[in-house]
Amino acid sequence: MDERYEIQIGKVCVLSTKDMLFNFLKPKNELENQGEFAENHPYIPEELWVKCPVCKNAILSSDLVENHKVCPKCNYHFRIAARQRIEMTVDEGTFNEMDAEMTSVNIIDFPDYPRKLRSAKLNSGENESVITGTAEINGEKCVIAVMNSQFMMGSMGTVTGEKITRAFEYATVHSLPVVVFTVSGGARMQEGILSLMQMAKTSGAVKRHSDAGLLYITVLTDPTTGGVTASFAMEGDIILAEPHALIGFAGPRVIEQTIRQKLPKDFQSAEFLLDKGFIDAVVPRNDMKSTLAKLIRLHTESKEEEAETDECV
Ligand SMILES: [Zn+2]
DSSP: OOTTOEEEETTEEEEOHHHHHHHHHSOSSGGGGSHHHHHHSOOOOGGGEEEOTTTOOEEEHHHHHHTTTBOTTTOOBOOOOHHHHHHHHSOTTOOEEESTTOOOOOTTOOTTHHHHHHHHHHHHSSSSSEEEEEEEETTEEEEEEEEOTTTGGGOBOHHHHHHHHHHHHHHHHTTOOEEEEEEEOOBOGGGHHHHHHHHHHHHHHHHHHHHTTOOEEEEEEEEEOHHHHTTGGGOOSEEEEOTTOBBOSSOHHHHHHHHTSOOOTTTTBHHHHHHTTSSSEEOOHHHHHHHHHHHHHHHHHHHHHHHHHHHHO
16 A cells, blocks of 8 residues: 555545654755744744654663763664764873874775775764774873774774774783774675784784783674674683674574574574673673773772782792
8 A cells, every 4th residue: 555545534635644744854945944833833843853663662862972972761772873982981181192194905805895994984073984093091101902883884894903902902012901882784795814913913913912911892782793703803802792682693584494494583682692602791881981981990900919918939
C-alpha cells in the first residue's frame, strides 16, 4: 500500500498519523514559516531534536550533548567523533597532540583512493583515522590514541599504524601507560598488503611497551572489527568496552554463510563477549573517565610500592 495512503470516511479525508507528523515537522517550503502558519505553529528547527535509533524517542540535542551523547531514555550510546571523545575523557588543557600533520598517500596507486581521502578529510576535519597524544585523566599522565569513525570508518592504513606505533614507542621511552579507544571497519583495502602489515607493526610496539612493565588499556567502541580487532584492540592488559558495542573480526552475515549455522542472539555485542570472558568490563560512557583514572592510579601505585620494596631489600 502507498505510504501516503488516505482513509476515506464518508466525505471527510483523514490523513494517517505518520503524514500528520510529517507535515508538522517538515514544512513543505519556507514560506510556511511566515504569516498565519507561523503564528499558529511554532517553528522547531530539526537540528534541535535527535531521534534515538533504538527507543525512537526524540531527544533535545543539548540534553544529548550534556549526557555525553548517551540516550537518557534507553542508554543507547551514539557514535561520537574522536575530538569529542578526547574532550570528554582527558582533563581540560592537558592534551598535546602528536604527529598531527601525518597523512596518507596513494602508495599502491589504487583507483579513486585520493578522492576518498580528500572526502574523508573534509567529512572528519582530520588528517587520519586516529588522533594520538599525551594527556592527563583526572591527573594521571598517559598516552592516548583515539580512532575516528568519521575518517573512512576508522580503517587502518599505513599512517594509522605508524601513529599508533609512535604513540607506544613514546610511552615506552617515557614510562607512561597507554589508553586506546578503538573504532574501526578493519584494514584499509586501498593500501593492500601494506595495511595488513600494520597489524604486525603495532603488535610489535605493544609488546615492547608490555616488556617494559607498562600498562595498556583498550576501550572498544562501536564498531571494532577486522584487522584492528585482530591486533592492538585485543592486546590490552585490560580490555574495556562501551555498552552494546559491536566487536568482532568478520561480520555476522559472512560467518553465517561460512559455517552455515545460525548465530546466537547478541553475537559480537560487548555484553556477549563479556559473558564469554573475551573482555574485562562493559563501562558506560559517563563512568569511563573515572574508571580509566582509577585503573591507571592502581597500577602506578603498585609499581611505586614495588620500587620502594626493592629499595628496602
Ligand atoms: Zn533511546
